Amino acid sequence: MRTPARRSRRTAAVLAASTALLLGLAVAPAADAASRHQHRAATLDDLARQHGRYFGAAVDNPELSDTAYADLLGKEFGATTPGNGMKWYATEPQRGVFDFTAGDEIVNYAKDKGLKVRGHTLLWHSQLPSWLTSGTWTADELRSILKNHITNVVTHYKGKVFAWDVANEIMNEDGTYRENIFYKTIGPSYIADALRWAHAADPKVKLYLNDYNVEGTGAKSDAYYTLIKQLKADHVPIDGFGMQAHLALQYGFPYQMQQNIQRFADLGVDVAITELDIRMSLPSDATKLAQQADWYGQVTSDCLAVRRCVGITLWGYSDRHSWIPSVFPGEGAALPWDENLAHKPAYDAIRNALTAVGS
Numbered sequence: 489m490r491t492p493a494r495r496s497r498r499t500a501a502v503l504a505a506s507t508a509l510l511l512g513l514a515v516a517p518a519a520d521a522a523s524r525h526q527h528r529a530a531t532l533d534d535l536a537r538q539h540g541r542y543f544g545a546a547v548d549n550p551e552l553s554d555t556a557y558a559d560l561l562g563k564e565f566g567a568t569t570p571g572n573g574m575k576w577y578a579t580e581p582q583r584g585v586f587d588f589t590a591g592d593e594i595v596n597y598a599k600d601k602g603l604k605v606r607g608h609t610l611l612w613h614s615q616l617p618s619w620l621t622s623g624t625w626t627a628d629e630l631r632s633i634l635k636n637h638i639t640n641v642v643t644h645y646k647g648k649v650f651a652w653d654v655a656n657e658i659m660n661e662d663g664t665y666r667e668n669i670f671y672k673t674i675g676p677s678y679i680a681d682a683l684r685w686a687h688a689a690d691p692k693v694k695l696y697l698n699d700y701n702v703e704g705t706g707a708k709s710d711a712y713y714t715l716i717k718q719l720k721a722d723h724v725p726i727d728g729f730g731m732q733a734h735l736a737l738q739y740g741f742p743y744q745m746q747q748n749i750q751r752f753a754d755l756g757v758d759v760a761i762t763e764l765d766i767r768m769s770l771p772s773d774a775t776k777l778a779q780q781a782d783w784y785g786q787v788t789s790d791c792l793a794v795r796r797c798v799g800i801t802l803w804g805y806s807d808r809h810s811w812i813p814s815v816f817p818g819e820g821a822a823l824p825w826d827e828n829l830a831h832k833p834a835y836d837a838i839r840n841a842l843t844a845v846g847s
């Protein structure tokens with residue numbers, strides 16, 4: 489997927505960054521300044537790759553026509569996730585009629601830029617097509633609809649995405665199952681079946697459960713811990729747990745995030761930070777931006793501290809394009825680049841965490 493030119497460019501940048509890091513520890517000031525210059529040339533993804541991880545950013549289809557934005561995303565990051573283009577309403581707008589236009593557009597963009605793609609998402613309670621939500625289905629009918637959807641979408645993207653968020657946001661805050669259409673009609677067995685159908689369609693793709701408010705320990709992440717442990721015991725194909733990490737300064741940093749990542753890794757699954765952003769009440773100021781930077785650094789360090797935390801994806805990368813202001817009026821400024829695509833303190837904090845000695 490990565491073009492040879494991009495690979496060698498990245499390899500050179502990674503080597504330069506490594507050399508800069510080594511020199512920075514041991515040589516005279518003049519060489520140190522030169523090495524710092526080389527160091528700045530490495531992208532976030534280059535630095536993450538030194539740890540065997542990726543650094544990605546989601547993109548929504550309309551953003552691809554913002555050329556400056558799409559170009560910078562393609563240079564700085566090593567992975568992307570379609571913000572909407574692979575969701576059910578987009579991929580199966582009518583029953584049995586599949587439309588891969590939006591998802592393919594992102595896959596083609598990613599291929600051109602040398603990015604790998606996380607698939608998002610095969611089932612969710614939100615953004616379902618109206619034919620599905622307005623219908624009345626027996627358990628057998630809905631199981632068959634779900635199987636057909638998963639089989640078609642996973643088959644279409646076989647070899648083009650490296651991971652799938654198979655089931656998105658299936659738990660409530662108190663750790664009970666969310667009463668989505670699948671749970672209400674089929675019962676909790678839809679989760680294991682969805683994983684099995686996805687695996688049958690593409691045995692190599694990594695299969696994830698994905699949710700928000702699961703970055704720290706608590707009832708919701710406990711519920712996933714119990715579920716994944718059971719799925720593993722039942723030999724259901726589950727490869728990873730996605731922590732969305734839509735954080736907000738006013739709610740505090742997730743409790744025991746590193747320990748929480750570690751306990752999922754200890755179950756034998758990968759963990760990925762899948763939708764990271766850190767919002768604040770507007771207007772932003774230097775104090776809030778400094779706290780945000782500290783949190784971005786902390787999330788990065790917590791992921792790097794656990795071998796099986798495989799990568800970090802930002803949900804967009806610049807305040808120019810973000811889902812937050814329309815959903816949380818008065819909040820925003822959540823990403824490491826500002827509206828003009830300039831770095832915010834958060835960007836340097838991520839770099840520092842990625843280059844910290846011993847991380």
Ligand code: G3I
Nearest residue numbers: 548571572608609614615656700732734763803810811815
């Ligand atoms: O497609 C229609 C378009 O026809 C219409 O003109 C326009 C007018 O508002 O709306 C368009 O739909 C929007 C859709 O994104 C596609 O752009 C919806 O209004 C809008 O609500 C929807 O928002 C998406 C949101 O999921 C839906 O819940 C965001 O872009 C997307 O970033 C967000 O992503 C989710 C993840 O999938 C799961 N985790 C949480 C995350 C943030 O909410």
